[in-house]
Amino acid sequence: MTICKLCFISGRVQGVFFRTSTARRAIELKLTGYAKNLPDGRVEVLACGASAAVDTLCEWLWDGPPAARVNEVVIREVERDDIPKVFTVN
Numbered sequence: 008m009t010i011c012k013l014c015f016i017s018g019r020v021q022g023v024f025f026r027t028s029t030a031r032r033a034i035e036l037k038l039t040g041y042a043k044n045l046p047d048g049r050v051e052v053l054a055c056g057a058s059a060a061v062d063t064l065c066e067w068l069w070d071g072p073p074a075a076r077v078n079e080v081v082i083r084e085v086e087r088d089d090i091p092k093v094f095t096v097n
Contacts, residue, residue, distance in 0.1 A: 008057075014054065014081065016051075018079065021044050025042070026043065033094040
């Protein structure tokens with residue numbers, strides 16, 4: 008069963024390859040969705056796929072790439088009719 012979780016990551020998460028690193032990890036986990044910067048300095052991640060793989064990515068978001076300093080990760084499960092086919096960086 009495919010689930011989707013929407014995550015908002017705050018801290019030093021822009022300009023440190025957070026989106027690219029997230030996409031790499033998501034693709035390794037066979038997830039779809041996206042990672043994008045928000046105007047307020049956070050990164051938004053949508054992760055869709057097998058429950059265990061989505062949970063693994065959500066845990067990884069607390070660490071991110073080496074240059075990141077994550078202060079908070081807010082996660083909520085969402086229902087979507089339009090589940091993405093690939094993982095993209097926006």
